[in-house]
């Protein structure tokens with residue numbers, strides 16, 4: 043290991059350069075991961091956190107929740123055929139109005155307060171405890187200056203309501219979600235009759251003739267634009283990681299080729315292929331770890347000074363996994379150099395002038 | 397003890413190439429070297445000196461014949477065992493000193509602790525002794541590029557003795573030195589071989605070094621003759 047370490051410290055410039063490339067690329071990978079997290083969260087957190095196992099949509103919707111529509115009669119028919127807790131769901135976008143404070147776009151999730159179940163409440167009442175004219179809002183509404191027990195007015199319908207509780211992680215298309223009971227009547231906001239987008243079911247897998255039944259995750263994935271956005275990010279991340287692993291593997295391979303004569307001497311002196319390979323793997327893992335740690339800290343620092351509106355969701359968990367993946371791939375890439383080492387003939391050391 | 401045979405070659409042959417381009421480089425070579433002997437190997441270019449040294453050093457396998465180092469049959473060993481023998485029983489001095497560019501003098505010697513799995517305490521004592529014997533103690537923190545050719549070759553000699561080998565193999569150790577320095581280096585090898593009671597085989601082009609050796613073998617067209 044002295045050998046590995048001395049080589050790095052006597053050739054600082056070249057190893058500094060390769061580390062810098064790794065740091066830069068990893069930083070970008072972390073950034074894109076956090077951005078895709080953040081955008082995914084802002085798009086769909088409320089959908090992911092629906093209190094349901096399965097979502098029933100009509101056939102014409104092709105899995106897209108907001109394209110699906112049910113009447114009261116449809117709902118009754120579905121409820122008859124399904125076992126377990128069932129709640130209808132209406133998703134409607136509207137605006138909150140407050141005097142002299144400007145307006146805020148929000149999304150109403152209209153559910154049956156008796157059967158929907160309780161989302162995580164961080165302040166105030168549970169859904170079940172709501173009285174007439176009370177709603178639960180996502181905490182992101184607080185950023186606009188709203189607080190618990192405040193009266194707010196829907197600008198489209200003119201209805202007044204009181205924020206009786208706050209939940210968290212319920213945003214949809216970058217807007218805060220407001221949970222309202224059927225009694226608020228927002229299911230008829232955009233039509234003369236009641237319209238529902240979906241029926242939420244808690245229970246085991248089932249099918250109903252004439253309807254689509256899918257999981258919550260499928261519903262999230264088929265949100266318009268969601269899969270496309272996340273997919274593009276995955277492609278970017280994959281390519282960045284491949285490029286980086288490729289660059290560092292080729293770098294170490296070239297360095298190994300440059301050292302063929304020297305490694306031949308070591309072999310002639312009795313060093314084994316395993317001894318030499320250990321040295322290379324030690325160098326690769328040391329430089330990769332340094333790269334991961336430096337870029338992680340750099341990224342963490344940048345996140346601290348970034349404006350809050352940036353849709354960046356910092357996930358230590360994902361960063362650790364990205365780092366581990368990167369390390370493993372670099373080790374696999376280092377096998378190229380190890381393979382070269384196995385080919386080196388100790389006879390090289392004989393009768394040749396450097 | 398003094399006259400113990402360390403190296404013994406019996407009818408060693410080496411043929412390069414396959415059937416149609418056969419090149420017989422060594423033919424039926426037999427020789428033996430005893431403890432404390434410093435033997436020279438001379439011959440024209442292309443006569444097979446390096447090839448013979450590589451076979452003795454377990455870097456190359458003979459096509460035919462038997463070869464024993466410390467009574468171990470080198471010719472029938474696996475690559476791994478040969479590696480082991482190089483690490484434990486053989487000290488190499490190459491034509492160019494072949495030092496590792498990013499290690500200083502002491503580290504070059506210390507490297508052998510890891511390669512030959514030496515005892516650290518003992519190795520440290522041996523390093524100090526060798527640095528002193530070879531006049532290198534003031535240079536122990538210098539890197540190869542800060543050393544003269546003769547100094548580098550002295551470090552290579554020290555390195556060859558680090559694993560307390562049975563035999564030292566040197567392939568033209570003076571080729572890159574002027575004759576005065578070359579002679580000094582050979583004198584040092586001779587002294588170390590004598591004082592440590594080792595055997596040594598040195599390939600050389602320089603006839604003026606031969607008086608420092610105990611015996612001289614001549615090789616030509618793949619045949620070995622002992623000269624007196």
Ligand SMILES: Nc1ncnc2c1ncn2[C@@H]1O[C@H](COP(=O)(O)OP(=O)(O)OP(=O)(O)O)[C@@H](O)[C@H]1O
Nearest residue numbers: 393412413419421440441442443444445446447448
């Ligand atoms: N790996 C090899 N493959 C084929 N032929 C080889 C190989 N190694 C050496 N030879 C041949 O063996 C012959 C002897 O080579 P060797 O290197 O032993 O000569 P040498 O006596 O050391 O010469 P010099 O004094 O120039 O170093 C040469 O003709 C050379 O071409």
Ligand SMILES: [Mg+2]
Nearest residue numbers: 393445446447
């Ligand atoms: Mg030669």
